[in-house]
Amino acid sequence: MSERIVVVGGGFAGSDVARRLEKLAPDAAIRLVCPDDYMLYLPLLPQVAAGFLPAAAAVVSLSRRLRRTVLVPGRATGVDLAARRVLVRSITGNPEVVPYDRLVLAPGSVTKVMDIPGLREYGRGCKTLAEAAFLRDHVLAQLEVANTSHDPDERARRCRFVVVGGGYAGVETAANLQLTTSVVARRFPRIDPALVQWHVVQHHDGLMPGLGDRLGEDTRRVLESRGIHVDLGVGVTAVDDETATLSDGRELPTKTLIWTAGGSPSPLMGRLDAATDHGRLVVGADLAVPGHPEVLALGDAAAVPDLATGGGAVCAPTAQHASRQARTTAANVAASLTGQPTREYRHRDLGMVVDLGGAEAVAKPFGVDLSGVPAAGVTRAYHLWAMRAPAAIARVAAAWALGAVEGPSTVRLGFLTGASGRLAEFEHTDDYLDPTETREAIAAIPDGLTPRGSPA
Incomplete structure (x- = not known):
């Protein structure tokens, strides 16, 4: 059976990892969990809001960019690290379970909301x-x-x-x-x-x-x-x-x-049985989660050591780092499949x-x-x-x-x-489950309820 690689997040980081893995791991079954069929180019959103750009100009189609990757249209709301299962809420509202052998977490960030009345x-x-x-x-x-x-x-x-x-x-x-x-x-x-x-x-x-x-x-x-x-x-x-x-x-x-x-890492990272740093998942310089070498994380939601700066610094949550971390992540996932050594991420901000x-x-x-x-x-x-x-x-x-x-x-x-415009409404910050809730939700799903095309 081919190795199952699941990538969570279709932004700069996740989509680029999937695209590169299609070449680096030609025999792997790759799945990308993302609620939308596009990569959003965040820096252009102010111009979309102002009417200088149409909404379609700020996105890149994932189905056109990716050839072998199976898109799972939904949002990852929990991960059972022990059982190697991702719990997904489909865009239809139904729960699904996606098993993995390698997991790449790149869910990005959400708006940072403070405890201010109203x-x-x-x-x-x-x-x-x-x-x-x-x-x-x-x-x-x-x-x-x-x-x-x-x-x-x-x-x-x-x-x-x-x-x-x-x-x-x-x-x-x-x-x-x-x-x-x-x-x-x-x-x-x-x-x-x-x-x-x-x-x-x-x-x-x-x-x-x-x-x-x-x-x-x-x-x-x-x-x-x-x-x-x-x-x-x-x-x-x-x-x-x-x-x-x-x-x-x-x-x-x-x-x-x-x-x-400001922004905050995706709430998904704080719902895992793994260490976080100010909400960002702690990873090594090779982007792997300590104790779970089969799980890698990058982008805004990962505390990636900034080796170029040193002194215990972590990389800033920017698209520049995310897109470059994707290269290292894809290479390391492919290397792990063949037993080859992995490499560390290093990049100086441009x-x-x-x-x-x-x-x-x-x-x-x-x-x-x-x-x-x-x-x-x-x-x-x-x-x-x-x-x-x-x-x-x-x-x-x-x-x-x-x-x-x-x-x-x-x-x-x-x-x-008719939309309220509330932050939680558009960013779905209330959707995520803690580890216990995730395991219970996965156990409650009938066997075989997995995305079409996913091997059991």
């Missing part, structure tokens, strides 16, 4: 394609309702947008969406464009501290030149349907609080890029600070290179070219009407 009910994220689409419709809807309202207080409340988090995601989301709302506001006769207010709330004393003081200040200058309020050294202490309360005592009347204050919309960006390639048009060129070029799929590259490039001429799409699609 946040889980009224905070909105931009971590998934559904969230970006919902956010776009929600923001446009606020302006449409404000344009028809006769209450000046309601108009002001619906025209104020608060983004919590001054990291890469928060800054890009605020910068791109502000450009869109500035266009929309000019089309509505009853909305004074000056009434549309954007706030970036950051508890640190600078924006994107990982890029250094200079680029942080350059970013702040760009945002403030557009009228975006940058509130540093403060946080949000409470939120409800009409107000965001800040730690300095201010109350901002708003119907929109966008929460981008830098970061931040798109601020239009011709504005900041970037730090190879340690060199760039801003303005040069940074925008580097940022766009990097995104096209990183997608690694000709069809996706063509879609993004064409959308950027059209956007340069016509601006963002400002049509509210309306297909998410």
